[in-house]
Amino acid sequence: MQVDRAVAKKGIKSEASEGSARRKAALDRRSIAESAVRIADAEGLAKLSMRRLAQSLGVEAMSLYNHVRNKDDLLGAMVEHVASGFYRPDPEAADWKAEMHRRGIRAHDQMLRHPWSPPLIAGRVNDGPEMLGYVDATLGCLFAAGFDAADADDAWNAMDSYIYGYTQLALSFPFQPEEYAQVAAEYLPHLPKERLPHLYAMTEAVATYRHKGMHRFEFGFEMILDGLVQRRAGQG
Template structure:
């Protein structure tokens, strides 16, 4: 077919392709930017064709939450539990920074996808292997994740970059009335 362009074959839709495109949309504009219509446009298909692969937007949100969790490093069997939980926490924080919308999604929905179940199994298994009771392992896991989510949200939403903190403090501390807050750094 010299001189003629070969017809392009489009990659067929799959649940994985739909969810990966949804993840990219969420990363670009948050979950509010995610709609079936927009997702269809990004994939070059009519929105209705997406329903063969995902039931609805809730299924997409569940799917992309599970994709995010799949990026978190799992504790390795045999590692000391403290080191394993530390590495898991660092990994979770880094993953959540890459997907700034994910903390809110993970904290607001039940998460029972395959990646979350592997994550829970590995985390609880590591803690149980270290001698934690089921109840204490659950409390420890939730305490760690609460810290990770809170720290990540603070880092994502803090109004100053770390390098601007001293400058911001210099702007706001002089506004405090003298003696009103005696333990403030201004009076040390």
């Protein structure tokens, strides 16, 4: 029996070592970033640590540093993961406005899936190949449409300011769409109708279901694109 137990114990250790070796062999920058993104999506960016990440991957924390230099490098890899889902406009497309529209919608939707990403992307220098390729394709499409360097830069920044800002606002808004009417109805008695007639009218419209109060990303984004079309036409 003693021999059998020793053999069994040795076998268990061997299997555990083999499992650990397989996990380490499968570990790379991409798998690390994907796991980090899953943690941030589920628990928030503040809960992400190298130790927590290593635990989720079933490895020692030190093994992560063979693939990412530090926490900041990890965040960069996570940004690259998100950016890989962005749409790259085609500089050879006939309709540059449609390309920019598709770009904006895709970026907005992608960041909604990863709520931690808008402030992270907007607040750092992102020099990974995915993000740089995305920016290069955007500028290439604007150049092909006839924008010069200054106007292309302004157009790109105007679009992205709206995309990131609107997405962050949507993620931070304290109420869900299905709650708008009830919240408006509760708030309405506290608004002095005589002093704030226009705000009262808007709140009443939401409270009585005459206006859904839904935030519409495309409404504002189309206004920006229409303005760029007019500016480009005026330069032509």
